[in-house]
Amino acid sequence: MDERLLTGTMRMNEANHLEIGGVDTVSLVEKYGTPVYVYDISQIKYKARTFKKAFQDRNIKAQVAYASKAFSCLAIYQLMAKEEMSLDVVSGGELFTAIQAEYPNKKIHFHGNNKSDSEIIAALDYDIGCFVVDNFYELNKLNEYTKKRQQKVSILLRVTPGVEAHTHEYITTGQTDSKFGFDLENGQAKQALEMSLEMPYIDVLGLHCHIGSQIFETDGFSLAIDKLMMQSKEWQVLFGFQLRVLNVGGGFGIRYTSEDEPLPIEDYVNNLIDEVQSVSEKIQLPLPEIWIEPGRSLVGDAGITLYQVGSQKMIPDVRNYLAIDGGMTDNIRPALYDAKYTGVLANRVADAVEEIYSIAGKCCESGDMLIWDLPLPKADATDILAVFSTGAYGYAMASNYNRIPRPPVVFVENGKDFLAIKRESYADLMRLECSLY
Numbered sequence: 001m002d003e004r005l006l007t008g009t010m011r012m013n014e015a016n017h018l019e020i021g022g023v024d025t026v027s028l029v030e031k032y033g034t035p036v037y038v039y040d041i042s043q044i045k046y047k048a049r050t051f052k053k054a055f056q057d058r059n060i061k062a063q064v065a066y067a068s069k070a071f072s073c074l075a076i077y078q079l080m081a082k083e084e085m086s087l088d089v090v091s092g093g094e095l096f097t098a099i100q101a102e103y104p105n106k107k108i109h110f111h112g113n114n115k116s117d118s119e120i121i122a123a124l125d126y127d128i129g130c131f132v133v134d135n136f137y138e139l140n141k142l143n144e145y146t147k148k149r150q151q152k153v154s155i156l157l158r159v160t161p162g163v164e165a166h167t168h169e170y171i172t173t174g175q176t177d178s179k180f181g182f183d184l185e186n187g188q189a190k191q192a193l194e195m196s197l198e199m200p201y202i203d204v205l206g207l208h209c210h211i212g213s214q215i216f217e218t219d220g221f222s223l224a225i226d227k228l229m230m231q232s233k234e235w236q237v238l239f240g241f242q243l244r245v246l247n248v249g250g251g252f253g254i255r256y257t258s259e260d261e262p263l264p265i266e267d268y269v270n271n272l273i274d275e276v277q278s279v280s281e282k283i284q285l286p287l288p289e290i291w292i293e294p295g296r297s298l299v300g301d302a303g304i305t306l307y308q309v310g311s312q313k314m315i316p317d318v319r320n321y322l323a324i325d326g327g328m329t330d331n332i333r334p335a336l337y338d339a340k341y342t343g344v345l346a347n348r349v350a351d352a353v354e355e356i357y358s359i360a361g362k363c364c365e366s367g368d369m370l371i372w373d374l375p376l377p378k379a380d381a382t383d384i385l386a387v388f389s390t391g392a393y394g395y396a397m398a399s400n401y402n403r404i405p406r407p408p409v410v411f412v413e414n415g416k417d418f419l420a421i422k423r424e425s426y427a428d429l430m431r432l433e434c435s436l437y
């Protein structure tokens with residue numbers, strides 16, 4: 001096992017069991033069953049504080065916003081609020097959850113490429129801190145509602161800077177051909193800025209971009225910063241525009257397998273600061289406030305999923321399949337874009353490797369494969385499989401395909417466990433359904 005995967009408080013204890021947050025994973029399975037998502041709260045706190053401290057150490061005015069699409073629920077919002085993080089939401093449901101968590105309204109940023117009227121109104125009612133405006137449709141809607149209500153709002157214009165991150169095409173968002181944002185190269189961003197500066201209740205704080213996810217280098221961020229700041233200087237001359245906020249998004253990578261080599265948090269942040277300062281000095285532009293939006297990098301490797309091992313299918317000279325009691329319903333990423341994971345037997349962490357297994361989910365789909373070719377001790381139905389780095393886009397993208405209930409979410413810290421989300425029951429699956437007769 002690559003011990004670099006044991007992030008935060010994870011360790012092998014004296015019983016040869018995987019431990020997280022000071023709690024034995026075997027005891028967690030006994031208490032909560034399987035599958036179960038488990039989050040190391042100390043690790044999340046550490047990462048949130050590290051992001052913020054990196055800016056504070058450089059005396060840079062900044063906002064670090066949790067991109068909550070990675071994992072949203074009442075308890076995680078309450079945790080992020082306590083850590084004094086800002087919060088990105090992308091839907092009415094996420095906004096509603098934030099309101100239920102009594103999240104500070106001015107720390108909420110509302111994203112999304114197709115905000116509905118009801119979502120816009122709810123955000124205006126809660127008087128959120130910022131809309132990240134994605135298109136002309138939304139810009140005109142905001143203008144209409146703010147004039148009608150005589151309510152001032154702050155916005156960032158989301159710009160596609162023509163920068164492609166080195167990542168999977170489905171999680172690349174900064175290139176010209178993207179469903180997100182105003183394109184810089186074809187003049188849409190300039191047109192949007194000119195329009196918004198004329199709108200009486202719209203305050204344009206600055207610009208936003210997001211070039212992709214699971215990024216392990218900083219070149220793409222630097223290029224995007226250069227392009228947006230150079231353009232801002234031109235717009236300052238043309239329109240008197242002042243770039244007060246530059247939001248460079250998120251996408252900072254984490255380690256899923258031994259092949260991944262993410263940079264330390266401080267390296268990402270220091271590179272951003274260096275680039276913004278350098279360009280500001282070069283073109284004589286006042287230093288803007290820097291905003292970032294870590295999501296996966298805050299919660300991804302703080303989470304694991306525990307499964308019960310089930311059936312096996314051995315095909316001589318071909319493959320050994322090992323089935324678990326979960327799969328694509330609790331982790332769609334391998335089926336969706338070939339995401340890679342690794343894991344261990346949580347109840348026998350240090351046992352010698354004897355077999356190579358391909359981990360199969362229980363859904364009625366050939367594509368429901370969680371991990372290909374995982375070295376493990378010889379496994380049987382008494383074993384528990386722990387899959388690492390499932391804290392982002394696991395529960396958030398979970399489904400009830402095959403009428404499988406979604407697993408519970410458990411937070412662990414300092415030897416204690418807390419049930420953040422209950423396991424769905426079969427009765428829950430029927431709760432919204434109406435009988436034909």
